[in-house]
Amino acid sequence: MIRVTLVYPFFKPFYDNSLFRFPPLGLGYIAASLKSQGVQVELVDCTFLSREQAVSRVKQSKPNILGFYSMFSMKKTTMELAALLRNDCELLVVGGPLPTLDPAGYLDIFDVVILGEGEVAMTEIAECHEKCVGFSDVDGVAFKDNGLVTQTSPRKQVEDLDSLPFPAREFFDNEAYKQHYLRRFGYSISPLITSRGCPFSCDFCSRPVFGKSFRSRSAGNVVDEVEEIAGFGYDRIWFADDCFTLNPERLLGVCDELVKRRVNMSWECLSRVDTMDHEVAVKMRRAGCLRVFFGIESGNNEVLDLMRKQITVEQARKAVFNAKAAGLQVGAFFILGYPGENDETVLDTVRFASGLPLDYLSFTLPYPIPGTALFERVKVNDGFVVEDWEEPKNMALIRHKLLYSSGFSEAKLKFAIGKAHIQFYGRRFLGKRGFHIVGSPFERATDVAFKLMR
Template sequence: MKILLINPPTFNMITSALPGVIEEERGVNPPLGILYIAGYLRKFTDHEVEMFDTQLEKSSYEEIEERIKKSNPDAVGITAMTFTIIDVIKICKIIKNFNPNIKVILGGPHINIYPNETMEIPEVDFLVMGEGEMVIKDLVNNINDQEKLHQITGLVFRDDGQIVKTGVRELLQDLDILPFPAREITQYKKYSSVLATHKIVTTMFTSRGCPYKCSFCDRPHLGKRFRARTAANVVDEMELCQNMGIGEILIYDDTFTIDRRRVVAVCEEYLKRGLKINWDIRARVNTVDTELLKLMKKSGCTRIHYGVEAGTEKILKVLKKGINRKMVKKAFKLTNKEGIESLAYFMIGSPTETVDDIKETIKFAKKIKPNFVHATVLMPFPATDIYYQGLESKVIKSDHWREFAKNPTADFKPHLWTENFDEKELFQLLRLFYHKFYLRPSFIVKKLAELKSWDEFVRKFKAGMSIIKMKKNPHKLISARVAE
């Protein structure tokens, strides 16, 4: 059997909470989910597996159709995100119009939240629920045996017109048994990141799940318990990436530093092998200390992404972050002292937030001195505390995400938290945030001095121009109550 795995395009992506001109210059990262699927199928089955990243190849619908025809697969697996579900449906239709006998399999966050609504799409044959590696292996090995399909936990499919759900498979506890993502079947040298100092970049997971309860995140409701790979297994993959010519790894764990002892073990193993590849991580401000940062820096860690989210104690509590301003200031001070780059994530437009709160957050962002900030307007996602709170309080008028899942249309606009702002004002404030942080002369001079290569200059110049293009003078666009 030939299996084609597709990372869908974003032609009809729901409007992001990040200004589009910035979104365009962020780069394209490898789709880890389907690369793990590809690696698992290649190791544990005899099926032929191909991968098609439409985002990397900037493929049009016509080019996608030609690629599907050229591949002529027996089954196609597609990653389904709510933001890209319209494009996913379009690809499903292309597949079935070409050959109705090709089996269409969807996985990803969208189908786990809205399985019934997704199965209303007539072109979809199977949903793979939860973590998909073992489920999809069992599915493709028995895809034409209806009786055996009923015995595979983790599937949704139709039998005689009726939707069948076989439950959700238990989470894999030993992540070391998973083969590494099948980067070798991709054009992996073309992936990039605006933040990276190296031209060839990849992504990596060293753990799955998150134990924290942030109100804007779906993790608490989707039941993803924290599990981690061993240090030796992690460094094995780092070493493989280095041998492939990759210069930098973006580690996408929700929080790499949850288990301090494991972080130390990873660093010690890295040093023992004499590796040179750089890596960056995501961490909470209350999970780092001087000793750990020194060791991470020595072991190739060049950048830490911290989820700060807000600059006031009030909003940090609303978001259930479990941190405070003092912790944030300490973490950034220590990180900067050790010479590790820092990126601070912020959101504006949270429940109960006011203009004064947002002004304070902008000031706080400058005060803690991260190397970069990434600010968005808070978007209440499905399966989050904030979304449920909004429905209950009527700030969010209807269950619009479910309505969209039932009837995806290109003109859909997700509801923001507009208790104290209208949507236009929120995005004006977001533009102001970017201008206040990035267009300071001192910041620009510092960034120019830090550039290490022409490629890095080109990437960051494009990103900088995108910020300038947001609006030449955002102050004129903002209501009087926002003006300073």
């Protein structure tokens, strides 16, 4: 029987302050699909391992095929680890967002690159390897033929997501993940994806694997997996869809099914502000939702148009207040210093964000990710090149890095982020009246300081 070992090359998040650190669902789906076809599967999730431990586990599994997941922040680690294990397998395969966008960049070490969704492709690759035939008839892959990169026909996306087996969570180190979250937040949480694809075209967003075509699972299928996750002992679900609330009818169907089955699991999700009305927020809360996150990104409508967000500042304000009125905690994400911004638009965002009744907020600098319109624009305008996408140890203020030639200096944007956090938490801890007395002079003084900086 052919043996496949899947590797998630992210190492030890001991100093990682990211709000989310989850097991590799994509590899879990591939493992489940391989397992359903009778393939012997192992999964090595490096999150809580040293490199030595990871290499040892892979070697102990004695794989015929070694399959890696790689994204923008993992390329260097992926290539180094694959090179170490090159002689411990017969075939090296890689998939994920960056390999899909840049297959040639991986084919010096890897034999095959999966382009897009990997469940069916990996199963077919394993079958071809076992039969000792080539991969030219496998859709959605790239490989070298006589030294030249060859790509096969694009693979059709999986339309019936209910047909996919649930991720093989038995391969994850569930106890390590639960303890990781219990230590940091007092509860354990596990991800679940109920849909694929996003029909929007935000300037900074890349979707090379799932594409634009929105496909979703049935409410019953979703809640079946929620109950399975509960069986692993997790306290909470993170619905990891790009926008869990995109289709209100489907969303309310999931909420109704959770209530009907009396599932005792709280949950969180990402949402768009133009989908969060009062009825939706109330039903989400009744179905166990505790917290919702919005990608608002800017407090200026002109900048939102530059980002192609297709939302307005007023929609964002209403969505936050609708969610809060329903008893939900609310988090929001903002970007400062977007290409095309000026001092006033940055300060608009700082004022808007710090004045909202949020429970959590995050400010970042714009990161031009390969495959996005933003990346292509700054590459042309600024001679922008990224050689190393390794992610920093955490996203604390001092770790933010300006990756392209901007109209703002890195120091100026970091000043704006620090100012925004002080104003936000100042309002929370001092109250509206207290902040007006103490914080207003600070806000005015730092507005002037920001404008004077270069």
